[in-house]
Amino acid sequence: MDTSVFVSKDEIRSRFSGAMSAMYQQEVPQYGALLSLVHEINASVLKHDPALHSALRQQSELTRLDVERHGAIRVGTAAELKGIATIFAVMGMYPVGYYDLSVAGVPVHSTAFRPVDDHALQTNPFRVFTSLLRLELIEDANLRAQAAAILSQRSIFPSGLLELAEQAQVAGGLTEPQAKEFVAAATAVFRWHRQATVDQDTYRKLHAAHRLVADIVCFKGPHINHLTPRTLDIDAVQEAMPQRGIPAKELIEGPPRRRHPILLRQTSFKALEEEIEFVGQAGVGSHTARFGEIEQRGVALTQAGRALYDSLLAQTRDAGQQAATTQTYAERLQHVFAQFPDDSDEMYERGLAFFRFEPRDPAIWQQELAAGRPWNLPDLIKRGVVALRPITYEDFLPVSAAGIFQSNLGDAEQKNYVSQAARSEFERDLGSPVLDEIELYRAAQTRSEHALHQRFLAESG
Numbered sequence: 107m108d109t110s111v112f113v114s115k116d117e118i119r120s121r122f123s124g125a126m127s128a129m130y131q132q133e134v135p136q137y138g139a140l141l142s143l144v145h146e147i148n149a150s151v152l153k154h155d156p157a158l159h160s161a162l163r164q165q166s167e168l169t170r171l172d173v174e175r176h177g178a179i180r181v182g183t184a185a186e187l188k189g190i191a192t193i194f195a196v197m198g199m200y201p202v203g204y205y206d207l208s209v210a211g212v213p214v215h216s217t218a219f220r221p222v223d224d225h226a227l228q229t230n231p232f233r234v235f236t237s238l239l240r241l242e243l244i245e246d247a248n249l250r251a252q253a254a255a256i257l258s259q260r261s262i263f264p265s266g267l268l269e270l271a272e273q274a275q276v277a278g279g280l281t282e283p284q285a286k287e288f289v290a291a292a293t294a295v296f297r298w299h300r301q302a303t304v305d306q307d308t309y310r311k312l313h314a315a316h317r318l319v320a321d322i323v324c325f326k327g328p329h330i331n332h333l334t335p336r337t338l339d340i341d342a343v344q345e346a347m348p349q350r351g352i353p354a355k356e357l358i359e360g361p362p363r364r365r366h367p368i369l370l371r372q373t374s375f376k377a378l379e380e381e382i383e384f385v386g387q388a389g390v391g392s393h394t395a396r397f398g399e400i401e402q403r404g405v406a407l408t409q410a411g412r413a414l415y416d417s418l419l420a421q422t423r424d425a426g427q428q429a430a431t432t433q434t435y436a437e438r439l440q441h442v443f444a445q446f447p448d449d450s451d452e453m454y455e456r457g458l459a460f461f462r463f464e465p466r467d468p469a470i471w472q473q474e475l476a477a478g479r480p481w482n483l484p485d486l487i488k489r490g491v492v493a494l495r496p497i498t499y500e501d502f503l504p505v506s507a508a509g510i511f512q513s514n515l516g517d518a519e520q521k522n523y524v525s526q527a528a529r530s531e532f533e534r535d536l537g538s539p540v541l542d543e544i545e546l547y548r549a550a551q552t553r554s555e556h557a558l559h560q561r562f563l564a565e566s567g
């Protein structure tokens with residue numbers, strides 16, 4: 107088979123991400139306004155911070171910045187999740203990580219479909235946070251059965267799409283006309299349907315069980331519920347949102363502002379109230395589900411770094427429970443996170459974060475090669491011969507995700523589920539295990555270390 111006639115997975119993913127963004131701008135105009143704001147602020151940050159500009163260029167992060175975004179969808183059944191996995195695989199997006207949201211009172215569990223290799227991430231890191239409804243968490247057995255019956259009636263994929271995806275897998279790719287057809291059909295899966303598939307009474311009952319249950323069960327497909335561009339200064343965007351008439355969520359989720367950003371900071375604007383029509387009834391109702399979000403990404407953390415992050419976040423939250431506190435959440439966060447070193451060398455030495463390695467300066471590198479010392483990476487870093495380049499965190503944070511879900515559900519919506527993570531059930535429904543994100547970052551760091559070591563050996567003659 108001549109694979110040169112195939113459009114690359116990276117190219118298909120880029121086109122799909124672009125098509126989704128164009129569709130969502132039509133559907134939710136505020137998302138378009140947010141995109142313009144983020145572009146403006148990113149341009150201004152790059153202009154005023156030449157050091158950041160050149161660091162991003164060196165890390166090959168600059169090219170992807172303008173196309174970078176994530177989306178989120180929610181599906182109702184195992185068959186739907188498997189179909190989604192088949193479609194995303196055509197675009198080089200694979201399930202990474204398991205997120206249990208039931209602990210936060212949301213009856214779903216999730217994974218993130220995303221590219222995994224260095225080149226694919228650099229080209230276009232489009233990711234989709236994908237949640238599966240956990241029907242077993244609906245208490246009322248009748249309602250549970252009714253929801254299952256409604257879901258079993260629908261087919262979320264346009265005819266021919268899954269066949270095309272399966273054929274791509276067998277043949278090894280899609281030709282140009284096939285890729286066009288594929289992107290159009292795949293995008294259509296996630297469009298908004300104003301017409302609910304149920305009557306108002308059914309909608310109300312499902313909504314009362316949990317607003318998310320109604321959102322997942324009552325429509326023809328898993329509409330994209332937000333798209334999230336990446337900003338270089340989330341605090342600036344957060345501050346500017348209300349000035350542009352965009353109703354921002356109160357708090358930025360995740361770690362505090364730092365010189366060396368870690369993981370992921372996120373904020374969103376509140377969901378729109380949209381008119382919907384019910385089956386067999388005149389008149390309209392309303393549904394709120396779709397919103398916009400922004401994110402700022404930092405370095406990926408090791409297991410130890412992540413444990414430290416989780417414990418500091420828990421400390422910040424616990425301190426907030428104490429009546430005597432006069433500090434704002436942001437002040438507490440800043441204060442508690444003083445315990446997390448804000449210095450790349452220290453994060454590397456203490457094994458808290460993942461990095462790639464590069465000679466800092468060609469002349470110094472040449473001197474080092476001439477000196478004939480044996481390879482010793484930690485020493486080369488310490489002496490400033492080798493520079494640390496942070497590996498960007500490509501995933502999500504469950505506590506932040508819960509905060510994003512909650513801000514769009516209203517405070518009254520807090521539910522308590524007696525439930526635990528059900529990773530193996532999720533993987534059974536998905537039809538494969540999810541990849542371990544920490545392993546992916548570790549492998550990226552190791553590849554970089556090996557490449558530099560090889561170069562050192564080759565150039566030392």
Ligand code: OOG
Nearest residue numbers: 178235502506507510511
């Ligand atoms: C997904 C919420 C999680 C994020 O950025 O953490 C998420 C949803 O609302 O379906 O997208």
Ligand code: NI
Nearest residue numbers: 178235334399
């Ligand atoms: Ni999101």
